Amino acid sequence: xxxxxxxxxxxxxxxxxxxxxxxxxxxxxxxxxxxxxxxxxxxxxxxxxxxxxxxxxxxxxxxxxxxxxxxxxxxxxxxxxxxxxxxxxxxxxxxxxxxxxxxxxxxxxxxxxxxxxxxxxxxxxxxxxxxxxxxxxxxxxxxxxxxxxxxxxxxxxxxxxxxxxxxxxxxxxxxxxxxxxxxxxxxxxxxxxxxxxxxxxxxxxxxxxxxxxxxxxxxxxxxxxxxxxxxxxxxxxxxxxxxxxxxxxxxxxxxxxxxxxxxxxxxxxxxxxxxxxxxxxxxxxxxxxxxxxxxxxxxxxxxxxxxxxxxxxxxxxxxxxxxxxxxxxxxxxxxxxxxxxxxxxxxxxxxxxxxxxxxxxxxxxxxxxxxxxxxxxxxxxxxxxxxxxxxxxxxxxxxxxxxxxxxxxxxxxxxxxxxxxxxx
Numbered sequence: 001x002x003x004x005x006x007x008x009x010x011x012x013x014x015x016x017x018x019x020x021x022x023x024x025x026x027x028x029x030x031x032x033x034x035x036x037x038x039x040x041x042x043x044x045x046x047x048x049x050x051x052x053x054x055x056x057x058x059x060x061x062x063x064x065x066x067x068x069x070x071x072x073x074x075x076x077x078x079x080x081x082x083x084x085x086x087x088x089x090x091x092x093x094x095x096x097x098x099x100x101x102x103x104x105x106x107x108x109x110x111x112x113x114x115x116x117x118x119x120x121x122x123x124x125x126x127x128x129x130x131x132x133x134x135x136x137x138x139x140x141x142x143x144x145x146x147x148x149x150x151x152x153x154x155x156x157x158x159x160x161x162x163x164x165x166x167x168x169x170x171x172x173x174x175x176x177x178x179x180x181x182x183x184x185x186x187x188x189x190x191x192x193x194x195x196x197x198x199x200x201x202x203x204x205x206x207x208x209x210x211x212x213x214x215x216x217x218x219x220x221x222x223x224x225x226x227x228x229x230x231x232x233x234x235x236x237x238x239x240x241x242x243x244x245x246x247x248x249x250x251x252x253x254x255x256x257x258x259x260x261x262x263x264x265x266x267x268x269x270x271x272x273x274x275x276x277x278x279x280x281x282x283x284x285x286x287x288x289x290x291x292x293x294x295x296x297x298x299x300x301x302x303x304x305x306x307x308x309x310x311x312x313x314x315x316x317x318x319x320x321x322x323x324x325x326x327x328x329x330x331x332x333x334x335x336x337x338x339x340x341x342x343x344x345x346x347x348x349x350x351x352x353x354x355x356x357x358x359x360x361x362x363x364x365x366x367x368x369x370x371x372x373x374x375x376x377x378x379x380x381x382x383x384x385x386x387x388x389x390x391x392x393x394x395x396x397x398x399x400x401x402x403x404x405x406x407x408x409x410x411x412x413x414x415x416x417x418x419x420x421x422x423x424x
Contacts, residue, residue, distance in 0.1 A: 057269045061277025069281060079285055083239040087293055090235055091301055095227045098188035100128040104148040106139045109158040126192045143179050150189050151177035221389045228301045233384040234357040236293040241323050241377055242348055244286045248327030249340040251278045256335055271419050279324045286320050306391035312384060315401055318408035319380045325411040332418055351377040376407050
């Protein structure tokens with residue numbers, strides 16, 4: 001038997017061979033483009049996705065930072081309550097008006113004229129007689145011991161001088177001893193003492209005649225010389241600077257201490273997005289604190305706001321950005337929160353003493369005056385007093401805004417470059 005399957009008959013119909021696989025060149029049909037798209041239509045979705053992704057990454061970093069602030073009770077307390085407590089304490093404690101200086105009296109004349117002179121000192125409300133002594137030694141000991149800051153000695157022959165004689169040998173002399181260990185008290189005591197003596201001399205010389213020259217000073221913007229009106233507009237700037245710098249100084253240090261900084265660098269977050277995400281929550285918190293302090297200033301201390309408050313907020317924006325960027329730069333330089341806090345607090349001393357907040361800039365030496373010009377607090381303190389007290393607007397304060405925005409942009413670029421260098 002012959003197996004036909006093994007040896008097929010040649011006369012029979014040949015078996016169908018399987019079709020060969022098609023060539024790869026024809027597996028995918030050629031693309032059909034009815035119209036050729038322009039390059040702008042191709043790049044537009046990519047640019048949109050890039051911008052959207054950047055905003056999403058920035059929002060994620062900001063959300064993460066906000067959660068850190070909420071969970072950190074100490075930071076939250078320092079952010080919301082400490083500046084308010086400090087403002088209330090300093091607002092009530094600081095008073096530049098020198099009043100009721102403790103005074104001891106040595107009245108050797110004991111006449112109606114000497115008692116009238118002492119009443120003039122007491123009625124000025126600058127002096128408060130706390131003791132009367134009988135010897136010069138007791139007068140000096142009272143000032144040395146600190147019981148009194150001023151000593152008044154009226155000589156025995158004070159009332160014996162005829163009122164019509166004004167020669168040098170006929171002048172009634174009153175000795176005023178002033179404690180110079182406190183310059184503000186000493187200056188006030190000397191000025192008021194001379195004014196009282198001058199008025200007494202004019203009364204003796206002219207009697208009931210009118211004065212040839214009479215000065216009538218008029219104090220603008222703060223007629224009652226209320227110290228809170230002068231200090232609190234500058235204090236709110238200093239407190240916001242302290243809060244912004246200290247909070248942002250812990251932004252990167254916290255990641256270092258938790259060991260998550262390297263993980264953050266491995267994410268697709270760019271340095272600019274990281275900085276914006278880190279600073280945004282602190283920017284919002286600082287402005288909330290600024291508005292809260294302004295509300296207390298107006299309601300508790302009754303400080304009037306003569307200008308537009310939104311002008312002050314617009315002026316405060318570049319100032320806060322400068323402080324936040326500086327704090328972020330500090331956080332890239334140190335590794336612990338204690339070191340970051342020390343570097344942040346080191347900026348407070350120049351900001352307080354060289355910004356015009358306490359001492360006027362015009363009385364400073366030329367070198368320190370120029371140093372004060374590169375401190376952003378100097379510009380916002382003056383702008384704050386200008387808006388709140390003097391009612392100034394953009395017409396008067398646009399140079400302050402230009403300088404503050406220049407400082408903010410320079411500090412932000414500097415902090416970004418330092419952080420980018422650290423990442424790479």
